[in-house]
Amino acid sequence: xxxxxxxxxxxxxxxxxxxxxxxxxxxxxxxxxxxxxxxxxxxxxxxxxxxxxxxxxxxxxxxxxxxxxxxxxxxxxxxxxxxxxxxxxxxxxxxxxxxxxxxxxxxxxxxxxxxxxxxxxxxxxxxxxxxxxxxxxxxxxxxxxxxxxxxxxxxxxxxxxxxxxxxxxxxxxxxxxxxxxxxxxxxxxxxxxxxxxxxxxxxxxxxxxxxxxxxxxxxxxxxxxxxxxxxxxxxxxxxxxxx
Amino acid sequence: xxxxxxxxxxxxxxxxxxxxxxxxxxxxxxxxxxxxxxxxxxxxxxxxxxxxxxxxxxxxxxxxxxxxxxxxxxxxxxxxxxxxxxxxxxxxxxxxxxxxxxxxxxxxxxxxxxxxxxxxxxxxxxxxxxxxxxxxx
Ligand SMILES: Nc1ncnc2c1ncn2[C@@H]1O[C@H](COP(=O)(O)OP(=O)(O)OP(=O)(O)O)[C@@H](O)[C@H]1O
Ligand SMILES: [Mg+2]
Numbered sequence: 001x002x003x004x005x006x007x008x009x010x011x012x013x014x015x016x017x018x019x020x021x022x023x024x025x026x027x028x029x030x031x032x033x034x035x036x037x038x039x040x041x042x043x044x045x046x047x048x049x050x051x052x053x054x055x056x057x058x059x060x061x062x063x064x065x066x067x068x069x070x071x072x073x074x075x076x077x078x079x080x081x082x083x084x085x086x087x088x089x090x091x092x093x094x095x096x097x098x099x100x101x102x103x104x105x106x107x108x109x110x111x112x113x114x115x116x117x118x119x120x121x122x123x124x125x126x127x128x129x130x131x132x133x134x135x136x137x138x139x140x141x142x143x144x145x146x147x148x149x150x151x152x153x154x155x156x157x158x159x160x161x162x163x164x165x166x167x168x169x170x171x172x173x174x175x176x177x178x179x180x181x182x183x184x185x186x187x188x189x190x191x192x193x194x195x196x197x198x199x200x201x202x203x204x205x206x207x208x209x210x211x212x213x214x215x216x217x218x219x220x221x222x223x224x225x226x227x228x229x230x231x232x233x234x235x236x237x238x239x240x241x242x243x
Numbered sequence: 244x245x246x247x248x249x250x251x252x253x254x255x256x257x258x259x260x261x262x263x264x265x266x267x268x269x270x271x272x273x274x275x276x277x278x279x280x281x282x283x284x285x286x287x288x289x290x291x292x293x294x295x296x297x298x299x300x301x302x303x304x305x306x307x308x309x310x311x312x313x314x315x316x317x318x319x320x321x322x323x324x325x326x327x328x329x330x331x332x333x334x335x336x337x338x339x340x341x342x343x344x345x346x347x348x349x350x351x352x353x354x355x356x357x358x359x360x361x362x363x364x365x366x367x368x369x370x371x372x373x374x375x376x377x378x379x380x
Contacts, residue, residue, distance in 0.1 A: 057373075057377075058373075061372075061373040064272070066271075066272060066372045066373045066376075067373045086276065086277055087276045087277075087278070090271065090274050090275060090276040090277070090279075091274065091276075093271075093272065093273065093274045094273065094274025095274070099272045099273070101269075101272075101376050104265055104269070104376075105269070107266065107269065118273060119273060119274065122273070122274055122275070166273075
């Protein structure tokens with residue numbers, strides 16, 4: 001391994017090396033991820049696409065430390081996550097990673113603002129600072145005025161926006177979003193993408209999507225195609241967002 | 244008696260853990276450690292037993308006060324001077340109220356709350372977050 005590689009490993013947002021994930025079902029085994037090697041640099045806006053069952057969700061969960069690999073290595077910001085205890089993984093998720101799921105992202109008993117500030121609360125940031133940061137993001141993303149609503153009183157698109165705010169509020173290195181637009185109509189998807197693009201540009205937050213949505217693929221600046229748990233193609237499209 | 248109460252509580256808390264699997268999965272995706280998740284459930288179990296215990300005791304005290312404030316008068320059945328095995332007894336029964344007894348029940352409830360929540364809490368620490376957050380179509 002040469003010097004550039006070692007360097008890359010230390011500065012990349014994510015680096016995986018021959019990662020496999022094999023689920024042992026009763027009799028048979030499912031090879032969900034098969035030897036994936038990739039590097040994601042800080043500030044990238046990447047989409048992972050592929051047919052259903054191609055391993056997108058599993059790969060995101062591996063990167064986020066929700067699932068442990070069967071084989072291979074994963075570094076997040078240069079730290080080997082195989083060497084981390086469950087507790088350290090939880091800490092990494094709290095401080096360095098934001099998750100956005102397809103649905104059910106928010107805690108129903110909390111208001112939009114309380115949901116959004118939750119990571120900061122866990123990090124021990126004081127109340128004034130929490131509100132200041134969350135309100136600033138609500139303003140910036142056109143969500144001002146909805147702070148005190150509970151998720152049940154928000155549209156699907158608004159709920160996803162709150163989830164995005166929550167994902168970026170702790171200034172993580174990485175946001176992992178699993179089909180964030182799958183339950184949204186076209187207008188809401190576009191608005192959510194605008195918002196994420198803007199946050200990516202202004203805050204430099206790295207976004208990694210797993211998606212079936214052609215709009216997400218179109219607007220990502222790098223598209224990784226997975227087939228049967230392996231990378232089939234990986235293309236970048238310049239440094240400017242494709243419009 | 245306490246065993247039956249404990250079983251009921253184990254059941255209630257466990258159901259709530261299984262039912263809210265997604266919520267606990269989400270908490271862990273957001274950075275809760277398994278231990279914090281378990282702690283949350285034990286706390287909930289404690290609050291559950293404690294609040295219901297308090298309600299029970301308040302209700303009990305109220306009923307006692309309401310029905311028995313003058314004691315239960317059995318004088319209609321017995322003669323004024325009634326004796327049992329040579330010991331004279333007052334036909335009016337007054338319920339015994341002792342603070343120590345109430346505190347004792349509260350301590351018992353506390354212990355039941357902790358013990359009954361341990362297994363559900365353990366189950367919650369074992370939740371597979373990836374599976375819990377899977378979107379069911
Ligand atoms: N916990 C699990 N146990 C067993 N098999 C699993 C588990 N999770 C995923 N798999 C299998 O691994 C493969 C990849 O699944 P994964 O969810 O990563 O696909 P995906 O690309 O996200 O699909 P979709 O587009 O439908 O969300 C599938 O064959 C799936 O059935
Ligand atoms: Mg998926």
